[in-house]
Structure formats: C-alpha cells, structure tokens
Amino acid sequence: MITSEQQLIFKILIAAGLTFRTLGGLKTIEDPTLTDDEYRVSLGRDYLFFEITEPEELAYTYKANPAGFTPPWNNTYNGIQLVSTEPACACGLIHNSDQIEGKIALVERGDCSFVSKVIRAQEAGAVAVVVTDQDFDNDELFIAMVDDTTEREVSIPAAFVLGKNGHIIKATLARLSLPSAVINIPVNISRIAPYKINQPPWLVW
Secondary structure (H helix, E strand, C coil): CCCHHHHHHHHHHHHHHHHHHHHHHCCCCCCCCCCCHHHHHCCCCCEEEEEEEEEEHHHHHEEEEECCCCCCCCCCEEEEEEEECCCCCCCCCCHHHHHHCCCCCEEEECCCHHHHHHHHHCCCCCCEEEECCCCCCCCCCCCCCCCCCCCCCCCCCEECCCCCHHHHHHHHHHHHCCCCCCEEEEECCCCCCHHCCCCCCCCCC
C-alpha cells in the first residue's frame, strides 16, 4: 500500500524529471526527439568531413577543422592519395616531394607554424594539407589553425584532424607497408542519415 507521503514524493520526482527534460530544450543523441538535422548541427557547422576508401581498415568518415588562413575547400577531390611528408612536421625541405606532388599532404603538428607547414607542402606540389596533432591520445580537441601574421601567401586549403585519427592512419599505413591512403575530401554528409555515417570506432564525434 502506497502512503500519501510516498505518492507526494513520486509526484515531485516526476515533475522534476519533466522540468529537467524540457528546460532549455535539452536533447541528447539518445533522445528520440533529436532529429537528423539537429544531430548534423551537433556535429558542427564549420567542420568538413572526408572519407578514406582504401585501405579497408581505415575506411571511415573523419571530421576535420578547416584552417582559418587558407582558401576554402571549394574543390572536391575523389580518389586522391593522402601521403605523409618526410619529415613528418614538414618544417624544412620535404624530401619526398615526388610522392607529395598532386596529392594531399599529411603533416604532423609542431616545430613550426601551421602557415610554414602548408607553404612547404605547397612548394612540394601538394594540392591540400591535412594536419594531425602530435598528441596520440587527443580524441576530442580540434586545434584552430590560425595565421602566424607573417603575411605569406597560401594558395591551397588545409584542415586539422584529431591526433588519435592521425596516429591510427599513419600507424596502419606503416603496418600495411602502404605509401598512402585513398580519400574523398570534402564529403557532404548533410543528406546522410546519422546512423549511416561510418564513424571511426575508436572515437565518438
């Protein structure tokens, strides 16, 4: 038998739960009222996305933060190779420029400015640059790639990917003895249902 005091407690808990759920329109990805469009907005309007098609072990859709000092990603590159620079930081002369030319350079953060990295890749013939964090455990912090105020001209686009993604991409290519990954960048996810977006299993957007 439920006493009147217990009934009052139940009513208070129910009211508190309803208030918390509706306060400010709070929603989560688990909330069935979160629409597909709202989920896409939660991914971030200013990010771009790319997908790796080869090798199969890396065949997922990745999120990247475009640089603020480069031209926008107006061109779509389908089936283009993503190649790591030598040295990895791309702060000096890129020794594998013959492999970088006409492709997208994968560069590690550190040792010099983002502008310097992109210019070095640009001089090596890269059509774009993807910079990854040196912090292999970084699975959530997107670094803002800003201008270094040297007023040097950059003519190719660039974007930043999480350190965990970059590390796994580079480590997998090395383990498979592959010189590059094949990617499509950017990809438009606006018409893709959230459950169909093939996110890397090692992190959550």
